[in-house]
Amino acid sequence: MILVGMDMPKMNDLITWREYCQKAFEEAKNEGKPIFLLLTAPAWCHWCHVYEGNNHLYHPDVYPVINERFIPILVDADKRQDLTRLWLEGGWPTTILLTPDRNKIISYSGAIPVHEILNHLNYAVEFVKNKKTIKTKLEKVTIKDVKIKELEEKTFLK
DSSP states (O other): OOOTTOOHHHHHTTSOOBOSSHHHHHHHHHHTOOEEEEEEOTTTOHHHHHHTSTTTTTSTTTHHHHHHHSEEEEEETTTOHHHHHHHOOSSSSEEEEEOTTSOEEEEEESOOOHHHHHHHHHHHHHHHHHHHHHHHHHHHHHHHHHHHHHHHHHHHHO
16 A cells, blocks of 8 residues: 555554653553654654655554554654754654653664664564563562562571
């Protein structure tokens, strides 16, 4: 499916963008999804327009993955210069993939090929998934260790 002739507002509708706000970050935490943070300058940035086209970000293989597996947040760099200073990585557009608790997993600038975008998206999803698995295992080990320690203390104190 090639989306020829679509203008930006319609293309933009293909991804369920959130504003950069606490509600979006809470959604990421509650759903256990990584955050797809895009800093763009649509008023003047040529490469932002390229990246936000159907050969990159709105490619039919890319945007469904973003919608299903991420909490996508769109930032207009001209309107939110504070966030540009905080997150910009080299140039526009900048994409930052974050854990649900806002730690950077990977970031890149520019309009990269679809296969690279998909590689980064898959890496971020696996990173968050593995982090949750490791955290769950550590919690179980910690709980088990505490119970063993309590049992040992009771046994040795008698």
